[in-house]
Amino acid sequence: MFIQMLLGKRDLFIPYFKFRIVNHNIPDENLLEEIFKLRYEVYCLERHFLPVEEFRDGLEHDDYDACSTHVAAFTHEDQVIGTVRLVQPSHNQPYPFETHCSIFEHFEMPDRSMAGEVSRLVVKKNYRRRRGDSMEGVSAEFIEKGDAQITKPKRNGRESNSPLLLLGLYHQIYRYSRKNGIRYLYAAMERSLARCLNKMGFSFVPIGPQTDYYGPVTPFILDLNELDKRLNAENKLLAAWFTDKPLPRKFVLKTLFKHLRSDLSFWERQ
Numbered sequence: 001m002f003i004q005m006l007l008g009k010r011d012l013f014i015p016y017f018k019f020r021i022v023n024h025n026i027p028d029e030n031l032l033e034e035i036f037k038l039r040y041e042v043y044c045l046e047r048h049f050l051p052v053e054e055f056r057d058g059l060e061h062d063d064y065d066a067c068s069t070h071v072a073a074f075t076h077e078d079q080v081i082g083t084v085r086l087v088q089p090s091h092n093q094p095y096p097f098e099t100h101c102s103i104f105e106h107f108e109m110p111d112r113s114m115a116g117e118v119s120r121l122v123v124k125k126n127y128r129r130r131r132g133d134s135m136e137g138v139s140a141e142f143i144e145k146g147d148a149q150i151t152k153p154k155r156n157g158r159e160s161n162s163p164l165l166l167l168g169l170y171h172q173i174y175r176y177s178r179k180n181g182i183r184y185l186y187a188a189m190e191r192s193l194a195r196c197l198n199k200m201g202f203s204f205v206p207i208g209p210q211t212d213y214y215g216p217v218t219p220f221i222l223d224l225n226e227l228d229k230r231l232n233a234e235n236k237l238l239a240a241w242f243t244d245k246p247l248p249r250k251f252v253l254k255t256l257f258k259h260l261r262s263d264l265s266f267w268e269r270q
Contacts, residue, residue: 013241014168021176022070034080035070036061042122049214064089064096071172073165081124082165086173087117097188101219103208110184117186118173123165138163138196167200174242177224185222188213194220201231201238
């Protein structure tokens with residue numbers, strides 16, 4: 001682990017997971033199948049949000065997948081354990097949230113070329129840290145205690161109170177959006193998830209009333225320009241990581257030393 005981090009092969013913030021983007025213009029059919037399989041496990045078998053009989057192939061997918069960019073989170077053994085997508089529908093197609101949520105009369109939607117919707121966010125059940133964690137890997141403890149553990153991942157990726165997979169998935173969405181001229185992100189989600197994301201710097205603003213859609217969800221929007229301002233003002237370390245700028249040397253050395261000590265302790269026990 002330490003040597004791989006020293007050589008830059010693992011992320012200092014989230015060293016226990018890998019992430020890949022599947023662009024809808026260059027589909028990876030094998031990876032998409034793994035993503036749809038995980039969504040089927042969570043949405044159909046576990047949560048019963050969607051009827052099993054509609055997906056007899058064991059793959060949950062819909063009409064929006066063809067106009068979506070997908071992100072997959074992996075273990076270092078290449079098992080898909082989390083996913084999210086960024087939907088950019090055509091001009092004659094509504095955003096997914098518009099099919100079940102209404103918006104406030106005063107809200108003006110930004111130009112569609114600058115916006116996308118984050119949806120189908122799930123984490124594999126056995127990679128949620130505690131019983132009762134949400135399907136996005138968020139624990140009630142994190143919502144209550146805040147973001148103290150965000151930059152302090154533990155050895156096996158599960159000991160921390162921070163939803164590291166969630167942070168990693170949103171990091172990939174951020175990077176893709178910035179590279180492709182997307183400034184605004186919509187999301188229809190429970191308010192508890194919005195509070196969790198807010199603790200990590202993502203200030204989602206409600207744009208409509210709460211709706212009952214497989215549970216209470218609210219439509220939100222995030223302005224990535226405002227996210228940049230907030231992170232630069234409140235958490236420069238996280239801001240540097242999000243924008244792929246060099247991390248402070250003190251943080252790098254401290255993190256590498258911590259993992260070296262952890263690795264040495266591991267081998268001494270063998």
